[in-house]
Amino acid sequence: MINYLAKLTAWLGQRMFLIVLSALFLGFISPISDSAGLRTIVIGSFAYMTFVTALDTSFKEFLQVLKRPVIPAWILVLIHIVSPLIAWLTGLVLFAGDHYTQLGYLVGASTPIGVTSVIWTALTQGNVSIALVAVTLDTLIVPIMLPFFFKVVIGQALQIDYMQMMVQLLLMVTVPSLLGMALHDYSRGILTPAIKTVANFISKMAFFAVIFINAAIVGPSISWDISTLKIVLITMFLVAAGYLIGFLGSYVFKDRSKETALAMIYCVGLRNISFGLVLALSFFPPPVAVPITMFILYQQPFAAAIPYLFRKLVKGTA
Numbered sequence: 001m002i003n004y005l006a007k008l009t010a011w012l013g014q015r016m017f018l019i020v021l022s023a024l025f026l027g028f029i030s031p032i033s034d035s036a037g038l039r040t041i042v043i044g045s046f047a048y049m050t051f052v053t054a055l056d057t058s059f060k061e062f063l064q065v066l067k068r069p070v071i072p073a074w075i076l077v078l079i080h081i082v083s084p085l086i087a088w089l090t091g092l093v094l095f096a097g098d099h100y101t102q103l104g105y106l107v108g109a110s111t112p113i114g115v116t117s118v119i120w121t122a123l124t125q126g127n128v129s130i131a132l133v134a135v136t137l138d139t140l141i142v143p144i145m146l147p148f149f150f151k152v153v154i155g156q157a158l159q160i161d162y163m164q165m166m167v168q169l170l171l172m173v174t175v176p177s178l179l180g181m182a183l184h185d186y187s188r189g190i191l192t193p194a195i196k197t198v199a200n201f202i203s204k205m206a207f208f209a210v211i212f213i214n215a216a217i218v219g220p221s222i223s224w225d226i227s228t229l230k231i232v233l234i235t236m237f238l239v240a241a242g243y244l245i246g247f248l249g250s251y252v253f254k255d256r257s258k259e260t261a262l263a264m265i266y267c268v269g270l271r272n273i274s275f276g277l278v279l280a281l282s283f284f285p286p287p288v289a290v291p292i293t294m295f296i297l298y299q300q301p302f303a304a305a306i307p308y309l310f311r312k313l314v315k316g317t318a
Contacts, residue, residue, distance in 0.1 A: 002194045009201045016123060016207075020300040023208045027215025034217045042213055042274070045206035046115045046172040052203040053122040054180025055191065057129055062181055065129040071253065071260060072134040075113075075267045078249045079138070080145060083268065084109045086245070087238055094234055100284075101231060104291035105238065107280050110149060112142045114270035114299070115172050119207065124307045126262030132177050134267045139169040169272075211300055214274060228290065235294035239302055243269035258310075265306060270299055 012019060032038070065072065087109035091102030113135050121131040183191070246268030250261040273295045280289040 002197055005201055006193075006197045009197060009204060012201075012204045016304045019204065019208050020211060020304050023211035024215045024297070024300070027212040028219040030212070030216045030219075032213070032216035038213050038217065042210055043168060043172055045210045047176045049119050049203050049206050049210075050115060050173055051176035051180045052199050053118055053128060054132070054177040055184050055196070055199070056122065057132065057177075057181050058185050059181050060185075061129045062132060065127075065133045069133060069137070071130050071264070072137050074249065074252060075130075075134045075246075075264055076138060076141070078245050078264075078268045079113060079271075080110065080149070082245055082249075083242055084149075086241060090234065090238060094230075100287035101291055103284060104280065104288045105235075107284070107288065108271070108273070108276050108292040108295055109238070109242075110146065111271045111273065111276040111279070112169070113138045113267050114272045115169075116207075116210075116300070116303070117266040117270040118173070118177075119203075120266045120270065120303050120306075121263045124262050124266075124310075125259065126266065127257075127259035128263070130260060130263040131267055132173075134263075135173050136177070139166060139173060142166070142169075214296060231291050232294050232297065235291055236298050239269070239295060239298040242271070243302060243306060245269075262306075262310065265310070266303065269306075270303060271295065273299065 084106055087105040088102065091098075091105040095101040095105075115135065118128065118131045118135055120126075122128050243265050246265040247261060249268065250256050250264045253260065273292060276292045276295070277289055280292050
């Protein structure tokens with residue numbers, strides 16, 4: 001039974017694209033209303049996935065990255081300066097006069113790192129320590145950085161409960177990561193292959209649940225017409241640009257490795273769209289949320305395609 005489950009888990013790990021697409025499709029056609037219970041399930045699933053991912057990382061590896069935070073700091077620069085600038089300029093050029101869409105792209109590109117960046121980094125054998133440090137640092141600076149950012153760029157002070165948001169991110173990322181690394185270092189044989197196999201399989205199911213629930217919540221807010229189709233196409237470009245910024249940004253480092261590049265690609269490319277939607281719907285007119293909603297159509301499918309594109313690129317430059 002364990003051998004079969006291990007083979008199934010490995011098969012799913014190599015075909016995450018299918019999990020993402022099926023979860024998106026089923027979510028969009030499912031009549032599920034947003035609720036506190038669903039949000040709790042999403043937070044719990046994220047926490048579990050992060051915990052399982054951290055089981056393969058030691059405190060020593062994490063602290064080595066934390067002592068030299070140049071790469072995570074550079075990731076935050078790409079996320080909170082370069083990406084928003086590109087999104088804002090894209091909105092100004094392609095949606096002249098449509099201030100709501102321009103603002104939507106700016107808000108979407110300014111959201112913090114998505115928790116799934118750690119999961120995808122682990123799935124593709126990237127440097128999980130870099131991803132964990134980047135997400136943790138972002139968790140700590142976002143409550144201070146975002147209000148200042150919107151005040152300067154938009155000229156509007158936002159009254160947001162960032163403390164609650166920070167607590168949620170800490171519960172989803174920081175706490176389970178620390179617990180997972182602690183168990184890794186002090187397990188002393190407790191984590192047998194069988195236990196890891198079961199834990200990894202449940203993690204795949206949790207990943208499906210997170211995408212499914214988010215798609216089900218977002219689906220009803222999409223009204224398909226010509227203007228929406230234009231937003232869909234431009235959003236595809238911006239999501240792809242996010243991953244590309246992470247990839248090109250990795251060339252800043254002379255000792256760049258495959259593991260570092262993958263961590264940067266996912267950390268820069270994957271954003272916390274759920275938070276972006278809450279931010280837009282809570283403090284701006286509803287049209288601002290439309291471009292942000294479209295990000296969910298591409299982020300996970302593109303994330304699943306990255307390993308294949310990365311391997312082809314590496315072979316082409318070898």
